[in-house]
Amino acid sequence: MELTQVLRREHEIICDALRLLDTAATRLQQGTPGAAEASRRLLEFFRSFADENHHGKEEGILFPALATVGLGPDGGPVAMMLSEHDEGRQLLRSCGEALASLDDRTTRQRFGEAARRYISLLSQHIDKENEILFRMADQLLGPEQCRAVDEACAAHQLAKPGETERWERLLGEMAALTSIKQGATVEG
Ligand SMILES: [Fe+2]
Ligand SMILES: [Fe+2]
Numbered sequence: 001m002e003l004t005q006v007l008r009r010e011h012e013i014i015c016d017a018l019r020l021l022d023t024a025a026t027r028l029q030q031g032t033p034g035a036a037e038a039s040r041r042l043l044e045f046f047r048s049f050a051d052e053n054h055h056g057k058e059e060g061i062l063f064p065a066l067a068t069v070g071l072g073p074d075g076g077p078v079a080m081m082l083s084e085h086d087e088g089r090q091l092l093r094s095c096g097e098a099l100a101s102l103d104d105r106t107t108r109q110r111f112g113e114a115a116r117r118y119i120s121l122l123s124q125h126i127d128k129e130n131e132i133l134f135r136m137a138d139q140l141l142g143p144e145q146c147r148a149v150d151e152a153c154a155a156h157q158l159a160k161p162g163e164t165e166r167w168e169r170l171l172g173e174m175a176a177l178t179s180i181k182q183g184a185t186v187e188g
Helices: 005-030 035-067 076-100 105-140 143-158 163-179
Strands: none
Touching: 005 035, 005 105, 005 143, 005 163, 035 076, 035 105, 035 143, 035 163, 076 105
């Protein structure tokens, strides 16, 4: 069994949301109605699901387990992942600042640039974890530690009842918001 199966499933959800963010950013730059609201919700999704929940599990459960088998946080792949989590947080802040004052074309442009940097960073980050770090983790941690990590990830999820349903509902709403006014071109 892969110890990283909960985390891998979350990567798939995050990648779906990254595609929605790309659409929302394009529509926002085009001035499409509804795009600002969709972008706000997506930002909230990335702050809570991708960062607080998912990166929280990696930093609080997986990385400490990896430190016990020689992959510490001060160098190598774990240090790189930690620094990318930080970079992602900074880009989310930049997106939030641009969204807070969406009054002209320049701010919409600024949001689009920050959002695209975030999309690129997180897509590559997820590829690296899936293809390199998680594979190393699956090999380096013994079966008992694997089970402990996976159980801790599942328990982390259960600590907040109804959370998964909330994410799924939010993603559905965002998918609707990013497509509902596809034909419109100018935001009032
Ligand atoms: Fe990560
Ligand atoms: Fe991850």
